[in-house]
Amino acid sequence: MKRFRLRFQQRSISQLLWHCCLLSLISTVFGPPASAFAADQQRPNIVLVFIDDMGWEDFSCFGNHDAQTPHIDGMAREGVRFEQFYVNSPICSPSRTAISTGQYPQRWRIGSFLSNRDHNERRGMAQWLDPKAPMLARSLQQSGYATGHFGKWHMGGQRNVDEAPYITEYGFDESLTNFEGMGPKLLPLTMKPGDEEPGRIWADAERLGEGYRWMQRSKITGGFVDAAIPFIQKAREANKPFYINLWPDDVHAPFWPPVDQWADGKRGLYLSVLEEMDRQLGKLFELIGNDANLRENTLVLICSDNGPEQGAGSAGPFRGFKTHLYEGGIRSSLIAWGPGIVSRAGEVDRASVFSAIDLVPTLLELTDTEKPEDASFDGESIVPAITGDGTSRTSPLFFRRPPDRDAYYGMDDLPDLAMRKGNWKLLCEYDGSSPELYDLDSDRGETQNLASEHPGTVAEMTKDLVAWHLAMPKDNGATYREKPKKKARKPAKN
Numbered sequence: 001m002k003r004f005r006l007r008f009q010q011r012s013i014s015q016l017l018w019h020c021c022l023l024s025l026i027s028t029v030f031g032p033p034a035s036a037f038a039a040d041q042q043r044p045n046i047v048l049v050f051i052d053d054m055g056w057e058d059f060s061c062f063g064n065h066d067a068q069t070p071h072i073d074g075m076a077r078e079g080v081r082f083e084q085f086y087v088n089s090p091i092c093s094p095s096r097t098a099i100s101t102g103q104y105p106q107r108w109r110i111g112s113f114l115s116n117r118d119h120n121e122r123r124g125m126a127q128w129l130d131p132k133a134p135m136l137a138r139s140l141q142q143s144g145y146a147t148g149h150f151g152k153w154h155m156g157g158q159r160n161v162d163e164a165p166y167i168t169e170y171g172f173d174e175s176l177t178n179f180e181g182m183g184p185k186l187l188p189l190t191m192k193p194g195d196e197e198p199g200r201i202w203a204d205a206e207r208l209g210e211g212y213r214w215m216q217r218s219k220i221t222g223g224f225v226d227a228a229i230p231f232i233q234k235a236r237e238a239n240k241p242f243y244i245n246l247w248p249d250d251v252h253a254p255f256w257p258p259v260d261q262w263a264d265g266k267r268g269l270y271l272s273v274l275e276e277m278d279r280q281l282g283k284l285f286e287l288i289g290n291d292a293n294l295r296e297n298t299l300v301l302i303c304s305d306n307g308p309e310q311g312a313g314s315a316g317p318f319r320g321f322k323t324h325l326y327e328g329g330i331r332s333s334l335i336a337w338g339p340g341i342v343s344r345a346g347e348v349d350r351a352s353v354f355s356a357i358d359l360v361p362t363l364l365e366l367t368d369t370e371k372p373e374d375a376s377f378d379g380e381s382i383v384p385a386i387t388g389d390g391t392s393r394t395s396p397l398f399f400r401r402p403p404d405r406d407a408y409y410g411m412d413d414l415p416d417l418a419m420r421k422g423n424w425k426l427l428c429e430y431d432g433s434s435p436e437l438y439d440l441d442s443d444r445g446e447t448q449n450l451a452s453e454h455p456g457t458v459a460e461m462t463k464d465l466v467a468w469h470l471a472m473p474k475d476n477g478a479t480y481r482e483k484p485k486k487k488a489r490k491p492a493k494n
Helices: 002-010 013-030 034-041 070-077 092-101 117-122 136-142 203-207 217-237 265-290 292-296 356-366 383-387 455-471
Strands: 045-051 080-086 146-151 174-176 185-190 212-216 242-247 298-304 331-337 347-349 397-400 417-421 424-428 436-439
Touching: 045 092, 045 265, 045 356, 070 265, 070 298, 070 331, 092 136, 092 356, 136 146, 136 242, 136 356, 146 217, 174 217, 185 203, 185 217, 212 217, 217 242, 217 265, 265 292, 265 298, 292 298, 298 356, 356 383, 397 455, 417 455, 424 455, 436 455
Parallel strands: 045 242, 045 298, 080 347, 146 174, 146 242, 185 212
Antiparallel strands: 080 331, 298 331, 397 417, 417 424, 424 436
């Protein structure tokens, strides 16, 4: 990657202008020349593997002793493991919005999982991500990349919201999704020991775009991989670099491992699904790793969209779960692999602090792609963290809880807001009350609230955090209450 960027930096402006004029003239008369495609091919390919509801400790290379993920571990041995990487929400749809746009998801009124129309309205949320958002995929597509999305989407087109934009309207040449997106999709058949015929779940999603296909849920990651591989081959035949989202949803409940790998209990089923997902991803990793050109010119990023569901995955030493603003809900394991791009191999980076919103400007810089003219990213480019010796973002990170998650997993009155600044982590209510302050350098498990001992730090961070919250579009988190569940009717007595 350094060699690639050096070549561009060494060219003078006059040389670039001369080449551009010549290419334009040749293209007008003869069509795009081979040399133009060759220049594009030197730009790095990007594969973003974004796993659903997986805990920080769930890869065996991050400490899981209950299951093994050998294919992912192999990528880690040749790449870098980041221990202080964050996603920008503890729940799926906003987390996916952040990693796609480089902006806080609250800017687009997506603060929790997208649901049915009424549920979205009651929580003060949009029905889908506005296609005007500064999508990474669209910027890359416009700069000459082949762009494909294979896997869970969940940024519009679900339940009874069936007029959402198609995934290809966000800058993707091709897409294949699951039951929460518009366009071609794989829908899950389910089998457990003793079943003679498969069952079907989320069948209503058949109407969310043309081209659905039913297959065993335990094989769906393999289905996404099998769609991504010919996409890569077509991009190479066209001499185009590629950007791929590979977003599996296996480890999101309900868990359906292969029948011959069935296990007992929620945790057992989860681990079985996790290992099967790793096996199916291995086909893609081996394709890239065993091809000399792909190996030297492809960056693979692997992480999770939020923390684990309670009783399934593991956040390791961190407090909290999915939907919580404690570290267990928002800190994700991240692996960066790319032998020709990532200069470190087999290292563990425990110091670099950055988040999913930082990946968009970082990848734009790595690929020499211009950002949208009207876009103002909340993320910062942190290229040295990925390619070199490491670095952290300079600005604090801000978080707001999902509007429907004031209480969850047995915890009442969860903090509304959170902020990471240096070694400090602050959590509080919308108005700044009930502060919790933790020193993550010495207490990454958030066990000792130091708010009373550092009033000045609390006051300064609270002011900035509340100001950020007020600057974001509002949701209904302060007033939203879940509707009481209907009780099953008791049979009438005779």
